[in-house]
Each structure stands twice: as C-alpha cells, then as structure tokens.
Amino acid sequence: MKSFILLAILLLCISISPTCSTTADPHLPRPLILQFPSTDAEKEDLHMWCQSWRFAGEANNLAPWKTVPEDCADYVKDYVTGKGYRFDLEIVATVTLAYARSFELADDGMDAWVFDIDETLLSNLPYYSDHGFGLEIFNQQEFDRWVDKASAPAIESSLKLYEEILGLGFKIFLLTGRSESKRIVTVENLKRAGFEAWEKLILREKHDHGKTATKYKSERRTEIASNGYRIIGNSGDQWSDLLGYSLSNRSFKLPNPMYFIP
Amino acid sequence: MKSFILLAILLLCISISPTCSTTADPHLPRPLILQFPSTDAEKEDLHMWCQSWRFAGEANNLAPWKTVPEDCADYVKDYVTGKGYRFDLEIVATVTLAYARSFELADDGMDAWVFDIDETLLSNLPYYSDHGFGLEIFNQQEFDRWVDKASAPAIESSLKLYEEILGLGFKIFLLTGRSESKRIVTVENLKRAGFEAWEKLILREKHDHGKTATKYKSERRTEIASNGYRIIGNSGDQWSDLLGYSLSNRSFKLPNPMYFIP
Structure with missing residues (x-):
C-alpha cells in the first residue's frame, strides 16, 4: 500500500x-x-x-x-483485447436496448438516437494495437491514415444494437469528431462494417475545428433538436459525446480506457 | 459466453x-x-x-x-470489504484534492464545496454487512435504527480529503438525504468520526420528503448559490448527488455498488 x-x-x-x-x-x-x-x-x-x-x-x-x-x-x-472490454460493451448494449424498447415512439417519426462512431460503432483496435493501446499521445496524422483505409471493424454488440434501434423506428444521427473531408471513407467503412442506414451523418466542418468535442457536439444536437427531432438516446465512448447541452433523454457511456477527448 | x-x-x-x-x-x-x-x-x-x-x-x-x-x-x-473499494476511494480522493488545490479561491470566502454524507464521508459498511451488501432492498426503518447509533466510521480517504479542502479555505456544505429528525445523531456521528467543522448541514425537511434526491439536492444547491456561494466542487457516491441543476464546477463520483438512490 x-x-x-x-x-x-x-x-x-x-x-x-x-x-x-x-x-x-x-x-x-x-x-x-x-x-x-x-x-x-x-x-x-x-x-x-x-x-x-x-x-x-x-x-x-x-x-x-x-x-x-x-x-x-x-x-x-x-x-x-480480452473478455473484460467485450462484457462491458455487451452490458451497455443490453441496457441501452432495454431502454430503447421501453420507449413509446410518437407517430411523427421525429424520435431520434445519436451515435458517435469511433469506439462506439467502429473499433479502431487494429490501429491502437500498433500504438500502445493509449500509451502514446494521440497522433491525428497517423490516425487519419488509418481512417483512410476504411477498414475498422464493427463493435459487434453495437452493430446488433444499432439494427434493433433502427428497427424500432428511431431516426439515427451519426455525430462524429471526424472531419468533413473524411465523409467518403467514413461512409465506406460504415457500410463495409454492416451499418446500412441512417438519417444523417454529421462531421466536423471547417468552422468546427478548434472547438472541444463537447461544444461541437452540443451545437449539432441543438441543430437536430431545432429541426424538430426529439433526441431520446445518445451513445458514445467519450463523456464529450454525452455532456454539454441539448442533452438526450438518456445517454449511454461505452467503455474506453485508451484515450480521452475533451 | x-x-x-x-x-x-x-x-x-x-x-x-x-x-x-x-x-x-x-x-x-x-x-x-x-x-x-x-x-x-x-x-x-x-x-x-x-x-x-x-x-x-x-x-x-x-x-x-x-x-x-x-x-x-x-x-x-x-x-x-477488500482492496478494490479502498483503491477506488483513494483515487477519487486524490483527483479531487488535485483539482481543489489547483483552484484559486477568491478572497471573499464564498467558494463552496458540497459533500454528501453516507458512503461519501461516513461508511455504513457495518450496517450493510448485516444486510447482504446491497442484496436486500433498502429498508428505511432498519437503516434509521442504525443511524441512531451514530457509530458509522469515517471513510479514511474522505476524512483526509475533507480536512485538506477545509484547510484550503472552501466553505463546506453537507447535503444529505437524511431527515431533519436525524440532525442531532448525524452531528454526533460526524464529530465522533473526526469531521469537525462545516458551514452548514442540510437535511431533508418535511416538504422534501417524496422528492427524488436529484430534485431535493438541486433545490438546495440553488439555495446555496442564491446566498452568493460559488459551488466549486461536489462529492457524492450517488449520481443523484451530482446531477440535476445548480451543478458544481466539477463533481466527483465515489464508488458504491451496494445501492442506488434516484
């Protein structure tokens, strides 16, 4: 001690x-x-x-x-790389689904669910296994090269959850810290990993750079809400996906011990 | 699997x-x-x-x-009952203290820190060891009898933290879900466990009963703020200690796997 x-x-x-x-x-x-x-x-x-x-x-x-x-x-x-992370991911998916199923959607098609992408839907473990699993300070340029490969696998429990939430009738908004310049490879990667449909994919535009993720994502949730959507759920591996303002009815924190985004 | x-x-x-x-x-x-x-x-x-x-x-x-x-x-x-809980408590105390020390207090004596009591300053482990460590549904009457004994020990890492925060000049507000009728035994217990001084001890009054802890504690934080205090830190073992409104600058969640208070 x-x-x-x-x-x-x-x-x-x-x-x-x-x-x-x-x-x-x-x-x-x-x-x-x-x-x-x-x-x-x-x-x-x-x-x-x-x-x-x-x-x-x-x-x-x-x-x-x-x-x-x-x-x-x-x-x-x-x-x-072991069971611990998988169990943690599976429990989050389970409680998320239980909540989504318990929610009675309105008939107007305006009930929305926000998902982050990296370490929420797509796993960058192949990249981080080459970069010390969080021991190295995040390197944007190196990571961009990995993103361009469009080969991040799905987090299995998240893919199942995603399909269920889509099937329940929620409108899905993908809200990522990735840059707008990565739209094509991001769509390619999502499709390849099995994510087929969404309402809107929102990436950082030029004027978003330099903002914290908390601010950028709050602003974009505000836009979603101002278009009449009710944000019922929000899933992300970073607290900056979930905190700030224009919060969802309920949010779910996926585990991530490798990096922190403010 | x-x-x-x-x-x-x-x-x-x-x-x-x-x-x-x-x-x-x-x-x-x-x-x-x-x-x-x-x-x-x-x-x-x-x-x-x-x-x-x-x-x-x-x-x-x-x-x-x-x-x-x-x-x-x-x-x-x-x-x-093992090292896991103690380590978790110690890490929270450590990061809390680092934040408190980094904060430059104003000269007006209006920088405040809010502490919950049960499982934050005082440990009810002697009680829960007789009640399945959370396996039994919470029994208010049984728990009240335990509270009346005024013999809950301090959480050691919290006591050290408390003294440090007091020493830095923060005004301490104790905000507990305990009823006003437990004021005397609560003060007795706190003193006996080593907690010597605070600005105010806030307990649930009659009109607070039936409110969620989140609502009750938010209302009381609003009162603290309306008296001119700036709530810099907030320490609690329940999310209902920390969420709601009139939030602190920064809050710290102590571990508690035994019970959940909404």
Whole structure:
C-alpha cells in the first residue's frame, strides 16, 4: 500500500494549455490534466490500481487525462483485447436496448438516437494495437491514415444494437469528431462494417475545428433538436459525446480506457 | 459466453413505480428499473460479468437499479470489504484534492464545496454487512435504527480529503438525504468520526420528503448559490448527488455498488 499512497501523492498536474493553470477561469470545467506517473506497486496491487484508474475514468472523475499511465499499459492491453472490454460493451448494449424498447415512439417519426462512431460503432483496435493501446499521445496524422483505409471493424454488440434501434423506428444521427473531408471513407467503412442506414451523418466542418468535442457536439444536437427531432438516446465512448447541452433523454457511456477527448 | 448472452437477453424491466412503464413521460429521465436475474455463467466469467455490472453502474448506464444481482452478492462483498473499494476511494480522493488545490479561491470566502454524507464521508459498511451488501432492498426503518447509533466510521480517504479542502479555505456544505429528525445523531456521528467543522448541514425537511434526491439536492444547491456561494466542487457516491441543476464546477463520483438512490 505504501507504494500506492506514494504514487497518489506524486500525482502531477502537467500544464499543456492555458486552461491548465491555477488562474483558470472557474467556469471552464475540468481545467486540470491529470497524469499519473509510473509506480513501484506490487504486481497484484498494480492490476487493482490500474482497474481503479480505469473506473475513475469511466465515472468521469479523471478527466481530462492525456495517456494511459505507463505502468497500466499491459493492463489496458489485456482488458481491451480480452473478455473484460467485450462484457462491458455487451452490458451497455443490453441496457441501452432495454431502454430503447421501453420507449413509446410518437407517430411523427421525429424520435431520434445519436451515435458517435469511433469506439462506439467502429473499433479502431487494429490501429491502437500498433500504438500502445493509449500509451502514446494521440497522433491525428497517423490516425487519419488509418481512417483512410476504411477498414475498422464493427463493435459487434453495437452493430446488433444499432439494427434493433433502427428497427424500432428511431431516426439515427451519426455525430462524429471526424472531419468533413473524411465523409467518403467514413461512409465506406460504415457500410463495409454492416451499418446500412441512417438519417444523417454529421462531421466536423471547417468552422468546427478548434472547438472541444463537447461544444461541437452540443451545437449539432441543438441543430437536430431545432429541426424538430426529439433526441431520446445518445451513445458514445467519450463523456464529450454525452455532456454539454441539448442533452438526450438518456445517454449511454461505452467503455474506453485508451484515450480521452475533451 | 452463451450463458452471458442468455443472461443479457433475459434482462427484465420490473415496474415498481408509475414512471416505470412504456407510457412514461419521456422527459422524466431513466424511467426503467433494470434488474438482472441470476445467471449460470461460469465462475470465472461471473466475476468478470459482475465487474462489468459494477462498471455500468459507476458510469451511470445502469440507473435506476434496485438491488445487487443475486449472483454478484459475493463479488460485491469481496469488493467493498477488500482492496478494490479502498483503491477506488483513494483515487477519487486524490483527483479531487488535485483539482481543489489547483483552484484559486477568491478572497471573499464564498467558494463552496458540497459533500454528501453516507458512503461519501461516513461508511455504513457495518450496517450493510448485516444486510447482504446491497442484496436486500433498502429498508428505511432498519437503516434509521442504525443511524441512531451514530457509530458509522469515517471513510479514511474522505476524512483526509475533507480536512485538506477545509484547510484550503472552501466553505463546506453537507447535503444529505437524511431527515431533519436525524440532525442531532448525524452531528454526533460526524464529530465522533473526526469531521469537525462545516458551514452548514442540510437535511431533508418535511416538504422534501417524496422528492427524488436529484430534485431535493438541486433545490438546495440553488439555495446555496442564491446566498452568493460559488459551488466549486461536489462529492457524492450517488449520481443523484451530482446531477440535476445548480451543478458544481466539477463533481466527483465515489464508488458504491451496494445501492442506488434516484
């Protein structure tokens, strides 16, 4: 335990933006980048500590964070390539479907469901397996090259859920942080992975660049709502998919221990 | 895996309130009580499945839920009485303190921090160890008898955090779902457990009974804010401590797999 406490005390605030300082505007949420250094924790404790780190992320206690703690590299790899991640994804899909089925849709066809794409419908694990499963800082150019291949597989439980939600009569809006320039490859990838139909695919336009995902996605949900749609559900692997304003009736957080998008 | 999928499909919606029906007002959040039945999952898979169930709860995907799934009774007991719970609590305290320290308080003494009490500052584990660690449906009368003993111990990591936050100059508001009739025993218990000072202890008054915790706590945060305080932080083990309106700048979710309060 000593090493754990030592580690906890060693918590660092690495300032990488103007908002990460003690003079930050208090109205800007989460101005602190938390980065845990390596630890000399016992192996058994390390596994449990990495699990606690992952929990803290899923409950949005940790945000914003930059990379997976170095000593949790193996833990995260084992998790995302093993049963743990699959079970987590399946339970989220199960509770999401139970909610969707319980909802009585209106006859006007204006009940909507918003899905994020990356790590929500499509899995970029083949890419992240080549980039340390979150140990490396996100590299947009490298990731763009991967996106251009249009070969990300579907998350199986999400594909089944997607088809069910479509079948229930919800209008599906795909709201992704990907750039508008990636529209063609994104559509190609979605179709190839089995996602056949949607109401609208929304990507970042030029004027969206530089905005946080929370702001960009909130603005786009506002547009969806202003067109008369009622956003009943929202599924995403990032809290920035789900928080902000123009919120859905109910949102569902898919697991993702590999990266954090503000 | 078969048994897991079977289990997932068997997901039940047990209607226990007027809001738990398919004709529920869509503007009422989370109208579905999710109750997982028992499972014949392999022992190894069961542990992992219960962990996924717990994750789903911490990420607020599961809410509202009624009791711990029967087959996860041992898992939850092992978790809350073992290192897992303690590590989770310690990481939350660590990130909370890092945020609190990074915040530059104003000179007017109006920067506030809200703490819930049960399972946030005080631990009711001695009570829940006699009541199946969440396997039994919450019994208010039984719990009241326990509260009257005023003998709940402090959560150690929370006590340290509390003292640090007090020392930084935040005004502490204790906002609990306990009834006003429990004020004296609650103060007695808090003092006995080491919590020495606070700005205000807020308990449910008569007109608060019947309100959800989310509504009651939002109303009281609004009162705090209307008195000129800025709610910088909010710590609680229930999402109903943290969601609603008059939100804090940043909130921290402590783990609790034993019960859910809407």
